[in-house]
Amino acid sequence: DTEVTQTPKHLVMGMTNKKSLKCEQHMGHRAMYWYKQKAKKPPELMFVYSYEKLSINESVPSRFSPECPNSSLLNLHLHALQPEDSALYLCASSRGTLNTDQLFFGSGTQLSVL
């Protein structure tokens, strides 16, 4: 199994809603990532988890709250988002955190904030 599975595929939410994005991998990878991608732009790193601990937070606003319940799961909790947060949210995983450890990406959650 070389898949990173993300749910839901699409999400529409209001600015006062609370929602969560989910990501799962069963490759035994110990590093997991959240990226944000606007249309026609490259992915931008948000968070890195290494061995279930948050190791990098790229100055992401607190309305985005990551969680890593175990080595296979990664969540992104959303609260009080703004319309400019509408984007494709990509989860990725890698065996470790060496820069040469290949990233495997999920298909993303397309988020629209109204």
Next chain:
Amino acid sequence: GESVGLHLPTLSVQEGDNSIINCAYSNSASDYFIWYKQESGKGPQFIIDIRSNMDKRQGQRVTVLLNKTVKHLSLQIAATQPGDSAVYFCAESASGYSTLTFGKGTMLLVSP
């Protein structure tokens, strides 16, 4: 031919042509480089990588060239097929850092 629009450079080729997609990077400390392919509605997919101690690496129908002197990376796709149509991103990283920096991306359009 290649055109640079407001948002995403686009390379249009005919099926069967060879395609060359270019990427400039800025970090002299980068020592690992990757090309990703992203199809519509999907996440980036690994194509090929190269370390800084090499200047060329070949895969199936793809070749990556690295010129560290001018900080330039290119992806060559032989006998381009309609299924190659996608956005291609280069990415770079430096030893000791687990994070990738993605380039701006190039859209490849292959017409039959």
